[in-house]
Amino acid sequence: MNRARDFLTNLTSFLLALVLAIAIWMNASEAQDPVRTRFLEVPLDIVGLPVDTVLAEANTRTSVQIRLEGPDSILQATSSADFTATADVSRVPPGVRTSVDIAVISRRPGATISFITPESIDVLLEQQVTRNVPVELDLRGIVARGHNQGEPLLDPPSIRVSGAASRINALDFALVTVFLNSTAETLVTTSEPIFYDHSGRVASVTGLDLDSQRVTVTIPVEEAAGFADKLVTAVWSGEPAPGYRLLSITVDPPSVLVEGRPALVNRMTSVRTEAIDITGLTETFEQAVVLNLPEGVTVDPEQTVTVRIEIEPILTTSTFIRVPETRGLLANLKATTAPSQVRVVLFGPLPVLDALAENDVRVTLNLFGLEPGTYSIEPDVSVPDRGIEIRSVQPAAVSVTIIKSAAETEATPTRVPVRATPAQGAADLPAVCYLPPTGAVNDDLTTICARRQLSQ
Numbered sequence: 001m002n003r004a005r006d007f008l009t010n011l012t013s014f015l016l017a018l019v020l021a022i023a024i025w026m027n028a029s030e031a032q033d034p035v036r037t038r039f040l041e042v043p044l045d046i047v048g049l050p051v052d053t054v055l056a057e058a059n060t061r062t063s064v065q066i067r068l069e070g071p072d073s074i075l076q077a078t079s080s081a082d083f084t085a086t087a088d089v090s091r092v093p094p095g096v097r098t099s100v101d102i103a104v105i106s107r108r109p110g111a112t113i114s115f116i117t118p119e120s121i122d123v124l125l126e127q128q129v130t131r132n133v134p135v136e137l138d139l140r141g142i143v144a145r146g147h148n149q150g151e152p153l154l155d156p157p158s159i160r161v162s163g164a165a166s167r168i169n170a171l172d173f174a175l176v177t178v179f180l181n182s183t184a185e186t187l188v189t190t191s192e193p194i195f196y197d198h199s200g201r202v203a204s205v206t207g208l209d210l211d212s213q214r215v216t217v218t219i220p221v222e223e224a225a226g227f228a229d230k231l232v233t234a235v236w237s238g239e240p241a242p243g244y245r246l247l248s249i250t251v252d253p254p255s256v257l258v259e260g261r262p263a264l265v266n267r268m269t270s271v272r273t274e275a276i277d278i279t280g281l282t283e284t285f286e287q288a289v290v291l292n293l294p295e296g297v298t299v300d301p302e303q304t305v306t307v308r309i310e311i312e313p314i315l316t317t318s319t320f321i322r323v324p325e326t327r328g329l330l331a332n333l334k335a336t337t338a339p340s341q342v343r344v345v346l347f348g349p350l351p352v353l354d355a356l357a358e359n360d361v362r363v364t365l366n367l368f369g370l371e372p373g374t375y376s377i378e379p380d381v382s383v384p385d386r387g388i389e390i391r392s393v394q395p396a397a398v399s400v401t402i403i404k405s406a407a408e409t410e411a412t413p414t415r416v417p418v419r420a421t422p423a424q425g426a427a428d429l430p431a432v433c434y435l436p437p438t439g440a441v442n443d444d445l446t447t448i449c450a451r452r453q454l455s456q
Contacts, residue, residue, distance in 0.1 A: 048090025141180035146227030150220030163208035238279030243351035260297035313349030328368030
């Protein structure tokens with residue numbers, strides 16, 4: 001008995017210790033990975049749809065929301081792809097609105113689904129039918145004057161629509177609208193039709209199957225007998241001013257609608273304008289012109305034909321040879337250049353280049369602050385701002401040698417006896433002849449002073 005009592009006591013203690021250990025472990029685990037709550041949107045699939053039946057409502061719910069509970073580490077790794085939400089409509093009778101439960105299956109262990117919203121959906125099944133809905137054309141506007149409109153062609157003439165019987169039976173026709181806007185040639189356009197019900201209201205086809213989403217409309221347009229579109233040919237005479245050229249001639253509109261006897265109109269290849277004189281022109285201009293039409297052929301009197309004639313200067317190059325000018329050289333220095341000339345090539349309008357004067361193209365060398373020595377100086381070319389471009393300067397650098405100028409010759413004036421009184425000498429001789437001995441006197445000036453004294 002004592003042994004049994006001890007065994008039971010030990011077993012009880014062991015079990016209590018085990019329970020306590022498990023509780024402590026669970027608390028520790030929960031502290032490290034706490035239980036959280038998370039919401040997910042799961043796509044809803046309709047399954048079990050009977051043959052030849054469809055959902056009558058196009059806006060049936062497509063997803064459900066679920067609430068999950070579980071360890072944070074598991075919930076963080078969970079996505080909507082881990083769940084499947086289905087609504088089984090296999091037992092729903094056609095034509096009766098029925099509530100169907102939503103079932104959600106989880107493929108993620110450790111995540112518990114605690115709530116689903118909504119838990120069910122109402123569905124209405126109908127017999128699926130197919131019908132051809134005719135396409136009608138709403139044609140607005142007219143073709144251009146002098147043109148005839150043919151029978152419009154619709155492709156496809158009807159659209160095959162499949163869906164719930166109530167929605168298909170409510171459709172009356174599909175309408176396509178086309179605007180002509182004085183069309184002068186066959187018009188082919190493609191647009192999306194708009195469906196109408198029997199009450200004349202726009203009907204939605206969302207959720208229905210259509211065998212064609214767009215309709216192609218072809219409206220044949222051809223010229224009426226005695227009418228034709230003819231190109232306008234501009235006629236001009238003369239030449240622009242020298243140095244200018246004719247760049248282009250543009251006619252607006254490029255063609256006109258003529259009217260006359262069919263045989264006469266058919267022989268015409270184009271309509272010529274009266275001659276436009278461009279003699280001596282130097283700039284672009286526009287002019288309203290008169291058409292030169294055969295007798296019996298007319299055009300719309302309200303239609304004005306304008307000709308734009310573009311004139312531009314002839315662009316060319318011209319070469320100028322210039323002796324470079326020095327700037328900034330100190331007074332006691334002189335400079336020599338090698339080479340002594342610079343070749344400048346200019347590009348621009350021919351009349352402008354021909355009108356350049358000698359001083360319009362200048363080449364200068366900047367020698368400011370330079371001491372005696374040899375330098376390589378880049379020439380500075382200046383030209384008038386008349387659309388001229390400097391294409392090249394040769395050489396690109398000029399060798400400049402700077403040296404000091406020769407010292408002026410120092411000379412002492414020669415004393416020449418004067419027979420006249422000092423007053424007379426002062427009156428007849430230049431004052432420069434009385435420079436002090438230290439003055440620098442030119443040899444020629446000394447000779448002149450001596451001759452003046454001898455003559456007195």
